[in-house]
Amino acid sequence: xxxxRLYVEExxxxxxxxxxxxxxxxxPVTFIGVMFYATETLDFRSALYTVLAGVGVAVLALLLALxxxxxxxxxxxxxxGRVIGAAALxxxxxxxxxxxxxxxxxxxxxxxxxxxxxxxxxxxxxGTVRSRAANSLVYPGEKLAERQLxxxxxxxxxxxxxxxxxxxxxxLSLVTRQKWLVVxxxxxxxxxxxxxxxxxxSLPFGLRDDVVIRVRRTPDGSRVDMRSVARSGDRDFGSNxxxxxxxxxxLADQQGRPRRQ
Numbered sequence: 001x002x003x004x005r006l007y008v009e010e011x012x013x014x015x016x017x018x019x020x021x022x023x024x025x026x027x028p029v030t031f032i033g034v035m036f037y038a039t040e041t042l043d044f045r046s047a048l049y050t051v052l053a054g055v056g057v058a059v060l061a062l063l064l065a066l067x068x069x070x071x072x073x074x075x076x077x078x079x080x081g082r083v084i085g086a087a088a089l090x091x092x093x094x095x096x097x098x099x100x101x102x103x104x105x106x107x108x109x110x111x112x113x114x115x116x117x118x119x120x121x122x123x124x125x126x127g128t129v130r131s132r133a134a135n136s137l138v139y140p141g142e143k144l145a146e147r148q149l150x151x152x153x154x155x156x157x158x159x160x161x162x163x164x165x166x167x168x169x170x171x172l173s174l175v176t177r178q179k180w181l182v183v184x185x186x187x188x189x190x191x192x193x194x195x196x197x198x199x200x201x202s203l204p205f206g207l208r209d210d211v212v213i214r215v216r217r218t219p220d221g222s223r224v225d226m227r228s229v230a231r232s233g234d235r236d237f238g239s240n241x242x243x244x245x246x247x248x249x250x251l252a253d254q255q256g257r258p259r260r261q
Contacts, residue, residue, distance in 0.1 A: 200243065
């Protein structure tokens with residue numbers, strides 16, 4: 001007598017399948033937004049919407065994975081590995097975005113920082129090459145200056161008992177060392193101010209900030225002013241103020257003398 005063996009094939013959870021598919025799809029959508037912004041194919045707003053769409057798909061994948069886990073647990077279906085994989089992939093996209101969103105809550109809307117609110121250094125070349133969708137380079141005025149003073153009272157000009165030509169060369173070398181993209185550089189001559197315009201990538205998104213540094217002749221030597229403006233958004237996560245403070249600290253160290261503000 002031949003015994004027949006009964007094989008019971010376990011069914012695959014559809015939720016597990018679709019959760020993994022959604023999680024995998026979320027990755028290219030998100031990175032398309034990031035890469036297109038990095039290559040200036042998309043402006044900031046369009047790229048942000050693309051990234052948020054990818055994160056939204058990741059949230060959907062996570063919800064499907066949680067529902068799939070419940071079904072697998074209750075009905076004994078296959079697909080636990082897919083559920084875990086989908087959840088892990090989704091969290092890889094959701095966690096950084098959620099962290100940045102949480103950090104931005106309560107941050108002041110300050111995207112333009114300068115050492116001289118009364119006579120801020122002017123952008124010349126960058127003002128003609130930026131996208132129309134970028135933040136304005138026209139300084140907002142007294143209201144912004146008061147907000148900056150409350151937040152960053154130490155952001156002030158730096159002066160040296162050194163000719164502006166020498167200070168300009170040192171500043172330019174520091175900017176080059178930082179690997180900022182120098183767009184224009186005009187050396188001081190006579191009563192003409194020296195000017196350096198550059199584009200810098202900032203954390204946490206790698207967004208572009210526009211920088212202009214002014215080297216001005218004074219009766220006692222020279223004075224350096226700097227302005228750093230976030231190209232997109234109304235918050236800079238403090239990157240502009242940190243950038244100015246770091247450059248001025250490096251400049252003072254390079255000159256080997258105390259700063260006179």
